Amino acid sequence: MTVLVTGARGGVGRRVLDRLHTAGHTVRASSRTPAELSVPAGVDVRRLDLNSPDTFEAALHGVVKVFLYAEAEGAKEFFAAAHGAGVRHIVLLSSSTVEGPDAAADPLARHHAVVEDALSASALPSTVLRPGAFAGNALGWSHAIRAGQPVELPYPDAHTAPVHEDDIADVAAAALTGETLIGRTLTLTGPRSLTFREQLAVLAELLGREIPVRELTREQAVEGMGRFMPAPVLTSLLAQWAAAVGKPAGTTGTVRDVTGRPGRTFRQWAGENLGAFAAQD
Template identity: 50%
Template sequence: MSILVTGARGAVARNLAALLSARGLAHRLGSREPAGPRTVRCDLSDPGTFPEALAGARSVFLYAEASGIEAFVEEAVAAGVEHVVLLSSSAVLAPAAADNPLAAAHRTVEDALLASPLRATLLRPGSFATNALGWAGPLRAGTPVRLPYPGAHTDPVHEADLAEAAYAVLTDPALAGRSYTLTGPQSLTFADQLSILGRALGRPVPYEEVTAEQWKAEVGAFIPGPYADALLEYWAAGDGVPATLTDHVTRLTGRPARSFGTWAEEHVGDFSADGFRNAEDPGPLARTGASGKGE
């Protein structure tokens, strides 16, 4: 069994690759910017990179990229791929998902896979714990984190849990061909997460509440307006409303999901002046629980 792991520079893909390597399972990594002997160029928005990346693969761990999905499915079928595990998003389950650009993009990828001859397993995480890496800049600068909805609840899930869930469905045929909604073990507000992060860092992490308009203006250089609006809508809906949690991580991995406190303790170095590693993560849209392009 050969497995193609796309988005090789993303946190989930890196953890998954480590699990596959530790167990001696044949795999290759796909990235827009390949580095290393086991990595091939695989830009999920460039169909020209698909044939080489998919050659010999029987299973694929796929980041969601809507623009090239039809061509990817066609090439995967031609290459003899049998099973695709998609890192999708729980945003597709929202009542107004069709009107949300983040959810709609993931739904497009899901629909293309489900309409194909490929066996598809859908992993639908909620909010990634790595969202917190977006606060590293203010923490390094010693300024408050600016939040439009500090009381908004999310269900931060550890990237290692997502990788272990992906490993489980890639290696156990009995688990494949289904959809799983993956959450962390706690519903936490942003204020809760900053408090937990502060305990891990050994110092307070202050925050400042700002308006939605202020926040949107501040992030306009790297989050397009429609996506910023979708995030604000998501956070507003969760303001004071606990997130719905599932036991799907436990069902797939055989153990409880890691807490945000565990994540914070493991990532203390990422919040130091020389330790921040944002580039290895898929990007701000991917960290919202509506994953975007893999690396």
């Protein structure tokens, strides 16, 4: 059984690849730029670009299962090619944003919903993973924290339930190597709701020093963050954060149900990644 892992350089994709390879499964890694992939010995590497259907055949040849990052462009064509190649199971990394009340009007949610809809229409057996906020999003604060500068945030009291990327990978690997999760849609969260301010407090405690927070107005956030992300995406994020102020995020027991152990906490993630936040010499 060959498993194709797309987005093999990503924080989740690489973890999935490593788990499957360690367990002795035949794994194929794919990327738009395969020359930049560094994979374990014995892992086949192929080019796959969902915007280039001519890359589908070679990437899918002999593949039985696929771990797929959601990419709206080319999704319908990819699923048709996968069906034709004999793929028997797709595990899709989607997003919990599709469950929001305004998902149809939300650019982030719509991106993932388009892929989910195309997968459903394809009739391919599938498992859909809908994680919420990644714990690794906190790395966006690392530059300021290393430099001893305030972390600038709009809506610092917005809640999320950050999920550890290792938990997402564990659930994905279980889905790819078993049959019980086929046909299911799983929402993944961390075990506890935390505000951004509370997440920073965890990092401050582990670092043993204060991390000041400077709250930005929405206008300041649009000006500053708009240099790094498209306006529709930024608008979506700011709306989500504004709606989450003072409202604890819901949590699920999916990680425990699938793996038999509790989900990893944000504190655990912070401890494992503390070096990224250590003060500069």
